[in-house]
Amino acid sequence: MKDKIFGVLQRVGRSFMLPIALLPVAGLLLGIGSSFTNQTMLETYNLTGFIYEGGILYTILDIMNQCGSAVFNNLALLFAMGVAIGMAKKEKEVAALSGAIAYLVMNTAISAMITARGGVEAMAPNSTASTLGITTLQMGVFGGIVVGLGVAALHNKFYKIQLPQVLSFFGGTRFVPIVSTAVFVVVGILMFFLWPIVQTGIAMLGNLVIHSGYVGTWIYGILERALIPFGLHHVFYMPFWQTAVGGTAVIDGVTIQGAQNIFFAELASRATEVFSVSATRFMAGKFPFMIFGLPGAALAMYRAANPEKRKIAGGLLISAALTAMLTGITEPLEFTFLFVAPAMYAVHCVYAGLSYMLMHIFNVGVGMTFSGGIIDLTLFGILQGNAKTHWIWVVLVGLVYFCLYYLTFYFMIVKMDLKTPGREADDEETKLFTRSDFKAKTGVGPDGAASASVSDPVSALILKGLGGKANLSDVDCCATRLRVTVIDPNKVSDALLKQSGASGVIHKGNGVQAVYGPQVAVIKSNLVDFMETPESDHLDNLAAAPAPAPAAAAPSKEAPSKDTILSAPMNGQVIPIAEVQDEVFATCVLGEGIAIEPSEGKLYAPADGVIDNVFDTKHAIGILTEDGVEILLHIGINTVQLNGAHFELHVEKEQQVKKGDLLISFDQDAIRAAGYLCTTPMIVCNTDDYQSITPIAQGGIQAGTPLLEVKG
Amino acid sequence: MKQFSYVITDPVGIHARPAGMLVKAAKALDSTITIEKTGGKSATATKLMAVMGLGIKQGDEVTVTIDGGNEEANLQTMEQFFQDHL
Numbered sequence: 001m002k003d004k005i006f007g008v009l010q011r012v013g014r015s016f017m018l019p020i021a022l023l024p025v026a027g028l029l030l031g032i033g034s035s036f037t038n039q040t041m042l043e044t045y046n047l048t049g050f051i052y053e054g055g056i057l058y059t060i061l062d063i064m065n066q067c068g069s070a071v072f073n074n075l076a077l078l079f080a081m082g083v084a085i086g087m088a089k090k091e092k093e094v095a096a097l098s099g100a101i102a103y104l105v106m107n108t109a110i111s112a113m114i115t116a117r118g119g120v121e122a123m124a125p126n127s128t129a130s131t132l133g134i135t136t137l138q139m140g141v142f143g144g145i146v147v148g149l150g151v152a153a154l155h156n157k158f159y160k161i162q163l164p165q166v167l168s169f170f171g172g173t174r175f176v177p178i179v180s181t182a183v184f185v186v187v188g189i190l191m192f193f194l195w196p197i198v199q200t201g202i203a204m205l206g207n208l209v210i211h212s213g214y215v216g217t218w219i220y221g222i223l224e225r226a227l228i229p230f231g232l233h234h235v236f237y238m239p240f241w242q243t244a245v246g247g248t249a250v251i252d253g254v255t256i257q258g259a260q261n262i263f264f265a266e267l268a269s270r271a272t273e274v275f276s277v278s279a280t281r282f283m284a285g286k287f288p289f290m291i292f293g294l295p296g297a298a299l300a301m302y303r304a305a306n307p308e309k310r311k312i313a314g315g316l317l318i319s320a321a322l323t324a325m326l327t328g329i330t331e332p333l334e335f336t337f338l339f340v341a342p343a344m345y346a347v348h349c350v351y352a353g354l355s356y357m358l359m360h361i362f363n364v365g366v367g368m369t370f371s372g373g374i375i376d377l378t379l380f381g382i383l384q385g386n387a388k389t390h391w392i393w394v395v396l397v398g399l400v401y402f403c404l405y406y407l408t409f410y411f412m413i414v415k416m417d418l419k420t421p422g423r424e425a426d427d428e429e430t431k432l433f434t435r436s437d438f439k440a441k442t443g444v445g446p447d448g449a450a451s452a453s454v455s456d457p458v459s460a461l462i463l464k465g466l467g468g469k470a471n472l473s474d475v476d477c478c479a480t481r482l483r484v485t486v487i488d489p490n491k492v493s494d495a496l497l498k499q500s501g502a503s504g505v506i507h508k509g510n511g512v513q514a515v516y517g518p519q520v521a522v523i524k525s526n527l528v529d530f531m532e533t534p535e536s537d538h539l540d541n542l543a544a545a546p547a548p549a550p551a552a553a554a555p556s557k558e559a560p561s562k563d564t565i566l567s568a569p570m571n572g573q574v575i576p577i578a579e580v581q582d583e584v585f586a587t588c589v590l591g592e593g594i595a596i597e598p599s600e601g602k603l604y605a606p607a608d609g610v611i612d613n614v615f616d617t618k619h620a621i622g623i624l625t626e627d628g629v630e631i632l633l634h635i636g637i638n639t640v641q642l643n644g645a646h647f648e649l650h651v652e653k654e655q656q657v658k659k660g661d662l663l664i665s666f667d668q669d670a671i672r673a674a675g676y677l678c679t680t681p682m683i684v685c686n687t688d689d690y691q692s693i694t695p696i697a698q699g700g701i702q703a704g705t706p707l708l709e710v711k712g
Numbered sequence: 713m714k715q716f717s718y719v720i721t722d723p724v725g726i727h728a729r730p731a732g733m734l735v736k737a738a739k740a741l742d743s744t745i746t747i748e749k750t751g752g753k754s755a756t757a758t759k760l761m762a763v764m765g766l767g768i769k770q771g772d773e774v775t776v777t778i779d780g781g782n783e784e785a786n787l788q789t790m791e792q793f794f795q796d797h798l
Contacts, residue, residue, distance in 0.1 A: 613764055
């Protein structure tokens with residue numbers, strides 16, 4: 001049960017990432033726009049001659065300011081759609097549409113209820129708000145998250161629904177927005193009665209948080225850091241940043257809830273004289289330890305590294321430290337010591353908590369879009385002026401923190417002999433090596449690796465480490481880690497995942513998180529693409545024999561012999577060509593080859609090449625491979641007579657294809673029902689150009705496995 | 713060089729199986745044999761992919777050219793083949 005909750009929370013947390021990723025850009029617009037339209041600031045920097053109300057520059061900056069605000073003001077809608085996308089298992093675009101419509105419907109229903117019950121005046125003070133022009137209950141991002149979760153649940157249940165024939169047009173994914181609309185009319189009405197109770201609860205909680213004072217801030221800081229290893233920090237801080245738990249304020253006559261919302265509303269407002277520390281206490285604490293403290297820790301690890309390994313450890317640590325300083329993405333650095341030295345991480349949590357508390361005590365009013373790097377400090381601290389933000393304390397405390405982290409960590413590493421980067425025993429050195437290898441590979445890109453037998457060795461390794469495609473329930477990622485839900489956690493191999501470049505792996509029930517750093521989005525996309533190819537079905541074969549396959553394929557490019565290996569074009573049983581129930585094929589009139597009795601109605605390219613021939617009847621295809629082999633793939637015997645029925649062609653003549661690309665899909669049951677065999681010969685038409693054509697596999701086979709050896 | 717024309721009667725046209733037989737028959741002869749689809753492309757009759765690539769269907773007219781070798785005898789063999797199989 002606990003594991004299940006973790007799995008769900010993990011998915012909710014990562015579904016926040018899509019809308020959250022937008023915040024830095026919105027913050028940039030808002031930060032620059034509001035800074036340079038602020039009268040005090042313009043006067044301070046003597047800019048009133050260039051930027052003045054009514055001038056072009058001022059208007060542009062004002063537009064930036066307001067457009068940035070638009071994102072923060074409509075965050076609930078973004079969450080309704082983003083969470084629906086994140087939680088939907090398939091056909092995510094439909095979930096997004098349903099999320100948007102359900103959000104509008106729910107708020108409109110609430111609005112109508114408010115009107116029917118005597119209007120806004122009859123409601124509790126500060127309990128209503130205007131969202132997208134609809135007067136509704138003040139729900140903040142919670143409203144959006146409720147919609148997102150609800151719609152995703154409906155979506156996952158109904159997106160494949162089959163309706164009776166007359167209504168079949170409305171079946172499947174089309175049913176999802178329909179049912180979402182209906183359900184959220186009811187949810188809206190219920191919310192009108194239930195939400196005020198929740199509001200009271202949140203208000204009480206918020207009250208408690210405000211009265212918790214400095215100690216409360218300290219605990220908040222510790223918890224926020226301590227949840228990072230579990231990936232649950234987004235779920236934790238979101239209520240503080242986005243709902244009344246993090247405070248309520250009235251700015252320019254509008255009620256604003258949530259620490260981050262308050263900060264950005266104050267930023268956009270011309271009336272702000274000092275930023276509310278009651279809001280920024282949940283944010284400002286990140287700056288000292290991210291910009292100063294963690295780099296101090298990195299220096300400590302560098303100095304503590306064995307001299308001969310310092311250079312390699314240094315490269316790793318500098319890039320991680322710079323990432324933390326600039327963007328506030330600290331996980332690459334934190335994970336370098338979290339796994340090898342949990343005690344250091346515990347100390348880090350306490351220091352981080354103290355940092356939050358100190359910023360609170362010193363009235364530092366610097367907010368952030370999503371983390372505490374130099375970029376955010378500049379925009380929302382320095383540019384706003386010390387009078388408004390007291391940002392100077394970030395630097396003062398930060399300098400102390402740099403020394404504190406450096407000394408504490410250096411002391412701990414040396415005294416406790418912790419195996420931080422560059423201090424591993426000699427046989428463990430591989431960890432750093434594979435990481436740099438991996439980086440070289442990602443530099444080449446997914447297509448650059450096409451000459452090897454596996455088109456994407458990194459993804460293959462990751463997939464194998466996760467226990468194969470069949471073991472995955474879903475795959476996603478956040479800022480730095482690949483987040484996967486697996487069916488059997490015992491099949492996951494940490495060693496393989498680390499070999500693929502992960503700096504750490506976290507298990508919690510069925511949830512697995514592999515930490516790759518900021519490039520994880522690319523890794524995830526490659527992995528998902530890779531899982532679409534037939535190669536991903538038979539990792540064992542490939543991984544077991546990776547060496548001979550590239551050796552056979554590599555010389556084919558330059559060597560005159562033109563030896564090459566063709567892969568199986570489909571899943572099924574290998575049948576010797578002589579046993580094919582068709583004389584023309586069996587007697588090799590067309591050329592030598594092999595046949596497969598398919599178990600799945602999909603034909604894939606057996607090698608890289610160009611489509612030489614397609615037929616109107618769609619049951620056969622000719623490919624000229626890069627190595628000059630003319631291949632004929634012919635699905636079924638006498639199936640030309642079906643005249644195209646039950647076949648679907650996915651490529652066209654002259655099209656370049658890669659090994660494993662889907663060429664033709666077909667309905668094998670329908671073809672067999674029509675009285676035809678599905679046996680599919682793969683023939684080398686220019687057999688005369690080669691010395692020998694030999695099958696190298698038999699029995700059951702998976703598409704993509706080496707099948708036919710062609711020797712020149 | 714000798715030529716003859718022929719209108720395809722096989723309901724599926726020159727597809728894999730008939731094309732294979734044609735290639736086999738053409739290879740057995742000592743002439744260079746070319747098939748041209750009237751108003752379309754032409755192909756060497758010994759190249760399976762090329763022959764199939766012509767996309768010849770029932771009712772299409774083709775011109776078969778026999779060049780070099782024993783043209784007279786090969787023409788007869790080919791004509792016979794087309795009548796029997798295509």
